[in-house]
Amino acid sequence: MLGVAFLATVAYVLTVLPGRSAPPVPTAAAPLPSPSPSLHGDGLSDSHDGYLMRAVTLPAKRGRAVPVAFRIHGPDGTPQTGYETLQTKPLHLYLVRDDLSGYQHLHPELRGDTWTTTVDITDGGAYRFYAEFVPQGGDVAGHTTTLGLHFIIPGDTKLAPLPAPAPSSVTAGKYVVNRLDGTAHLRVGRSSLLRFEVPGASLEPYLGALAHMSAFEVRTQALTHLHPAAEELTFHVQFANRGEYRLFMDFQVAGKPQRAAFTVFVT
Known part of the structure; x- marks a missing residue:
């Protein structure tokens, strides 16, 4: 047997x-x-x-x-x-x-x-x-x-360090993406709004909104679906677990997709 x-x-x-x-x-x-x-x-x-x-x-x-x-x-x-x-x-x-x-x-x-x-x-x-x-x-x-x-x-792998939580700004190609909500720490289980701007860029519709965002929990890599607001560069978020999350925001300028990535901390 x-x-x-x-x-x-x-x-x-x-x-x-x-x-x-x-x-x-x-x-x-x-x-x-x-x-x-x-x-x-x-x-x-x-x-x-x-x-x-x-x-x-x-x-x-x-x-x-x-x-x-x-x-x-x-x-x-x-x-x-x-x-x-x-x-x-x-x-x-x-x-x-x-x-x-x-x-x-x-x-x-x-x-x-x-x-x-x-x-x-x-x-x-x-x-x-x-x-x-x-x-x-x-x-x-x-x-x-x-x-x-x-x-x-398989094979040798060069691991990438996780960027620290950034409540302010990150770069996406030649663009700077600013977080306007100013929230350093989000609260677990609480609905919040994350607001962004891309100064000097004329954003075009991308996937039915001004941007698309995905969030991954750092510890488990679990994906959290985020909902974009209708006419603003804003996302409704609610995280079920404490910890760090990596957020990837895709947007489009002059027909070319761009990507900004943020790390946030949920307490």
Whole structure:
């Protein structure tokens, strides 16, 4: 019996190693357990609310335009092909390393039942994809469904130090991004507004708002969905846990996306 269990464990590990193609999934897979009542996922699990993210192809080495492919399976076990539009896209895909460097915000293409895109991997380390979406018929104004997949790039890795909390200003390319709320420490469980300005820049609409922001908890890398205000460079935030968070804000000037990153502390 031990030999059988060992072989089964080895077989399972081989199917999920980075860079390997996942085994084919039957079109009528066994249904997943019924969704449990919860507000949202944080991307730390490949399943949530009855939805499952399955890897088809994950990066296995460094390089430019590395192929990525995955499927989202619904509560009935079949690949999900219908999605609501969330900030002008059916699905947002984020990539971040475990030191919260190498952040990428991607918009994969749905080909049949499989999402495909490419990513740039410039260093080794442990990485995680976050797929954020609203299933067809879901409430776009409410909470999204967020699933995650992790992979490892082998070899020497140069870890990036986490920048200290910055309540004032950071640079984004040739632009300076100022925080106007002046809040040094946010309060756990309390709804707050983070307000920004980009002096001298004529901001253009980006993903249905003036900017898009994602927040990751430093300790766990859990993703928190943030909601932009309608006509201001302002975001509604509410964090469930104490600790440090890394915020990535994407905006657009003269047709070119720009990115600012802030560290905030929640007490």
